Amino acid sequence: MNLPNKLTVMRVILIPFFLAALLIDFPAHTWIALVIFAAASITDWFDGRIARKNNLVTNFGKFLDPLADKALVISALICFASMGWCDAIAVIIIIAREFMVSGLRMITANEGVVVAAGIWGKLKTAFTMIAIIAIMCLEGIFGDTGTIFAINEALIWISVLFTVISGGIYLKTYWEYIDPNE
Numbered sequence: 433m434n435l436p437n438k439l440t441v442m443r444v445i446l447i448p449f450f451l452a453a454l455l456i457d458f459p460a461h462t463w464i465a466l467v468i469f470a471a472a473s474i475t476d477w478f479d480g481r482i483a484r485k486n487n488l489v490t491n492f493g494k495f496l497d498p499l500a501d502k503a504l505v506i507s508a509l510i511c512f513a514s515m516g517w518c519d520a521i522a523v524i525i526i527i528a529r530e531f532m533v534s535g536l537r538m539i540t541a542n543e544g545v546v547v548a549a550g551i552w553g554k555l556k557t558a559f560t561m562i563a564i565i566a567i568m569c570l571e572g573i574f575g576d577t578g579t580i581f582a583i584n585e586a587l588i589w590i591s592v593l594f595t596v597i598s599g600g601i602y603l604k605t606y607w608e609y610i611d612p613n614e
Contacts, residue, residue, distance in 0.1 A: 436483035437493050439475040443500040446472040447507055454511050454568075462575075466568040472504050473561040498549070501557055502530050508564045509588075517567055517581070518588040525592050526560070529599040536602055540609045547606060552598035559594050563587035 433441070446468055454465035479497060483489045506527055513520040537547045549557075566587055570580040 433492075434483075434488045434490065436479040436488050437490060437496070439479040439482070440493060440496045440500050443472045443475045443479075443504060444496070446475075447500075447504055450504070451507055451511065454508070462568055462572040466565060466572060469504070469508060469561075469568065470565055473565070476501055476504075476557070476561075494546075498534075502534075505557070505560055505564065506530065509560075512564075512567060512584075512588075517571060518584050522585075522588040522592045526595050529595045532599055533602050536606055536609070540606055543609055545606075545609065547602065550598065550601060550605075552594065552601050556591070556594035556598045560591040563591050 450465055450468040450472065453461050453468055476497070479493070483493055509518070509523040509526060512518045513523045533547070533553075540547050567584045570583060574580050
């Protein structure tokens, strides 16, 4: 297994540790969750860069990397909604877009077409990861969801905006592969 794939696998392995740190109440648990999430997020940046730079792109990486990203981000957002840190509607929109793009990728793959991550998809992922880190920082500092809920909401809804734009672009670009008669 090459280094980029090891980094991707490490991101997947970090998810339950992130969730445990976030959800189990012990001293500094939010800060520990934040460090784990940030470390996992950084592996996303490094694995892709290393793979492209060193010609180490593999089918395993193409499969697992976006899945790892989605699992990490969706896990955090579902926890945030359940903890009252953000609006569940925003989380549902983000998750729905992820299912839509994944379905679109499956359909186009049957036609031999690879749906590569576009700039809007990358911006969506980067901003959402930054928003998640910022929300954990705010919650760690203030510890009172009422005090900073409006800031959390602004961050999540900006993520939703990137999510909707990128999803719309994917749909428009690959619409020809969606045939309602088949």
